[in-house]
Amino acid sequence: MTTTADDAAREKSPLPAGETGISFARPPSDGTEEAARRAVLRATDHLLARQHTGGWWEENFGTDVSYDAHDLFLRHLLGVLDERVAVASGRWIRSQRSADGSWPLVFDGAGHLGTTVQAYVALRLAGHRPDEEHMLRSAARVRELGGVAAAPLEARMWLAMLGLWSWDDLPEVPPEIIALPKWAPLNIYSFGFVMRQALVSLSIISAHRFVRPVPFGIDELSAPSDGTDAALRTPAPVFGWEGLFRRANTALRAYRRVTPRPVRRTATRAGARWLVERQETDGSFGACTPITTWVVIALHLQGYSTDHPVLQAAFGFLDDCASWPADGVRKLQTVHGPVWDTCLSVTALRDAGLPAGHPALVKATDWLLTRQTDRPGDWAVRRPRLAPGGWSFQFHNQNYPDLDDTSEVVLALLRVDHPEPARVDGAVRRAARWCLGMQSANGGWGAFDADNTSSLPSKLPFFDFGEYCADQPTADVTAHVVEMLAALGMERDPATRRAVRRLLGQQEDSGAWSGRWGVNHVFGTGSVLQALAAAGTPGDHPAVRRAVAWLTSVQNEDGGWGEDWESYADPEHLGRGSSTPSQTAWALLGLLAAGEHDSDAVRAGVRRLTDRQTDAGTWEEPQFTGVLVPRAVACRYGYYRHVFPLMALARYAHRPGPEDVR
Template sequence: MTSTADDASTARPPHPPENAGRATGTGTGTDFAFPPSGPEEEAARRAVLRATDHLLARQHAEGYWLGFTQTDVSFDVQDLLCRLFLGILDDRLVADSGRFIRSQQRADGTWPLAPDADGHLGTTIQAYVALRLAGDSPDEAHMLRAAAWVRAQGGVAASQLISRYWLALFGWCSWDDLPEIPPEIIALPDRAPLSIYSFASYARVVLVPLAVISAHRPVRSAPFAIDELFVSAGPPAATTAKAPLPGRERASQRLNSVLRAHRKAVPRPARRAALAACTRWLIERQEADGSWNGYTPTTVYPVLALHLQGYALDHPVIKAALGRLDAGWVRVEGDKRMVETVLSPVWDTALSVTALADAGLPPGHPALTAAADWLLGRQTTRRGDWAVRRPRLAPGGWSYEFDNQTYPDNDDTSEVILALRRTGHPDRARVDAAVDRGAQWARGMQSEDGGWGAFDADNTSTLPGRLPFFDFSGYCTDPPTPDVTAHVVEMLAFLGQRDDVRTRRGVGWLLAHQEDDGSWYGRWGVNHVYGTGCVVPALVTAGVPAGAPAVRRAVTWLVSVQNGDGGWGEDWHSYEDRSRIGKGPSTPSQTAWALLALLAAGERDGSAVRAGITWLTDRQTKDGTWDEHVFTATGVPGVDALSYGLYRHVFPLTALGRYARRQDTGAPAAGPSAEPSAG
């Protein structure tokens, strides 16, 4: 989410205590207009009431909701290494972080990207280094297991690039073994094929500071050696693999040789000018809370880059960033320090409003009014990087975090508009104006092929992925995806714009991108269960009949991957292994996504829906929520797995609410008054 430009307050409690809400109890106005049709519906009603109370109790006094975001430990490690590089790492912080990182190690010595994922080489190397910082001896059993596993996977030389960038800062790895990232890339014209704007926003915010860092090639004195993480003897500099390389890697090496030659040939004034331009670019994009992009992972790199450019620790820019990093962590279990990579109040609030509306909370309920008021204050008011491709489009989107004016996204914008239209905020003119601006912005962000990406329009070049700068070449850009496109289509149709040419093109894009098995890919949630759960309700809201072939194929696929216990699940590895698509232990969020699709498809009375509803109601906890121990959200497929703390609650409540109130999508609740004035 974003704040307005003059909203610089960051001293907000990140996570409200339980029972901090505005109103609780079953007297909130949630009711049902008809007697239950059977035991499943009766159980669903009881679950809806308990879940409504639970969610209301979690609302912050300012009107927003905020769940806890978890990811792998690499970001905890990078926070430590950043502080070590800057000379501000203190013993207590290291000890507290070490306890958390140590608690996440698996029996085989590894650290994974997600609880249900295999051990990850780069993450394991980083975690090992962090524990060495925390005082763990390489001779201890857990460290021996980790080092042996790392060597068995090929050692440091085989690890992901981002891990080796961090190791190079302390001489554990040689800069000569890393890609050359010329800072002169900043000078390429904005619309040039390989300009920084050809990269996805999240890659761009790392690429620019990495270009500065790699130009300086800094090396701080290492506090210890990590020779035990290398396969062969010899200095860490001799880490380049000697085995024959595939054609793409050979091409990357040739390009890197050219860039290395460029490094030696570029005139010093030109290099200084490029570094200065990178510095200006970074400073212009620092948010009100001191972060870049509202994320911890994308904040540490600019801090290092700017410090190398001469910015002292007490400079306002660095000071603000370090303040954000200090505020961006929480303690769990008393003495364990855990970095929370991102705060997600806008997304969490929009989903919570929708869940409560689907549960039957009256539009004028104080909790929904307060949430709407808070969301209205978070609409972006200035142009961000998206304006490079849409220079004449007025701002109006919403971002994910508390402070992020630069990178609003189509996903949040759509969900916020859907949420606002479900509330009874007393200032309807203010709501109408905000919705009109947001919808107009989202409409203008449609890509040429008819779909929508997350942060940019037409960010589809294949060239950035061919450069050797990142490991995740397939995700260096931000092309349209089914889940984001579905949310925009659903929002536009909900606003009465079914027949708008942009909506129809979006529907056509979705139909053209259905998988052969009947599912849709999920870019920002794991994975095809999420994508299908997004697309089917959107198509139905947009006027595609529930009996249409695409919808029926989706239903067939969902039923075919339903688990024997009645729920649905999909494992993180399905991004890399198609044989695992739609397969995995049942989870509350993924079961709810499947149910939302099936309900929209008219399957309310089918056995699959009844079994799914029973799975959810049987597993509701005593305090009215659900437990979910796997990660079902996605930052970058195969690279960054996420767990959003409210997913386990808001999606089950939404599905159960629609089932119990016999409304198969959220659209009918809006009525004709939901149509905005803007076209």
């Protein structure tokens, strides 16, 4: 894969003549500031032109090709695979292949075994022969990476359903887990929301041991030691979590053989009911394609035919998430993210100086107000008396609002002059009350739940996601909520002060903070510095100084910042990587919040962004700087390259004068 970005600095066209109403309080101090102002005006015009007529902004949300493969697997398993869809999806999957024959998790990343195995099998379903040159190379790369037996659990689950792996070599996922009370360890609500819906679905699929064989084998993907899961064939360790759960898995297999059929049938029916109750109005489950795919299979095994309204609606969502970027090419979007894209766009435009009452901002506010959740979701299990009021990432997701979207939406709404202020104020009050009620006992905020901090789910063999099976409070989400509370004048509120203490306690020895939902320490550190400044932490605070020193120390020679996805697994990559527009902007936003406007580091970062702005007014960024599950699922937010550079340059260009300094 290659980038289309032009890394060479080039002369910019004259300032746009748009009627945005943006003005600057004083003349530019030098050429760097003048270039920043020109870039802000171009980026503003670019972003305004991209607003949907309905008021929102949205661009493609991309991940690796695993989910494109899952879509083909699903359609085969249900007997509805259309040749046109298979061939077109195969073209997309093949186009994302690296030169060595593998498929990575991220742009220009190392080959990932699980993704490569699934992509290869999907191409076989799409009609590619194993003796074709590109397939031979991919099969060889799978063997080099360890073969099918070394692939992550998710890949082998799919292979088992396709008749290419034995269910006996997979961990048991008992459907009776649905009956565990909410206070019991390892009940379904001790998992994060994505893992929760996947767990219930997998428990049903595992109970049925569903197989619909494909008309081919994959012996060519087997390394010499393949054939069984060696880890399950060796004796379980006497001590430790691995040994405990290995022995539990053996017991569950024995339990499977003696479980009365009525008990198992009751459990799978209860799981199916639980899933159906969480279908969104757009037909999705979890408002994303991977979870919808798992749920559709589980419900089909429970007797839901492909023409049942529940499955018809689900397929409608999956089809809606498919795009055809070229003739005969089909790719699947993992999730729609208009709420996130819209609130960040509003904030970026207000940073740029767009008047608060501009029609585009009012229209965006009108749309955002229609997206606020008005009924309890799974979060209410831990907060049953808390009234709803959050926002979700997607068009339709009443069950799983999140603290990140909610805080950023409020920050955007507070900066718009809307003709119905009482309507906006009511929505903001509901959101603030919900956020305060979702604070965890340790002072921080997770993304979807409060106090979802059990370490037990990470020990189970059901997933390969480690500590990310739960929804631990994180520095980045906590920082965004703190920033929101400060904007509401609550910087001295006990909840805010407790959260600030939590953030200060999470700072790493290097001076950085890790990022859960953006890659990685550059994102976390930039987010926390903005929150600390908003909450009144002085710029000379030792924690702020240490963070500034760290950001400055990892700045690239070209003036930008970047951090490789591998930093989640290898500390050598922390803060290190090729410069990207979004990560450069994150670092600049943090440094500007810390009072570093006139530093050499900030000026170099600003020049990096202004030099790399395209003539269209945006930036090119093929890299994946977003995260769904660290070390497992990366993502590319299409709008990050638009909004964050605009925010950073705007906050630099609107230089604070002496009268603005507190």
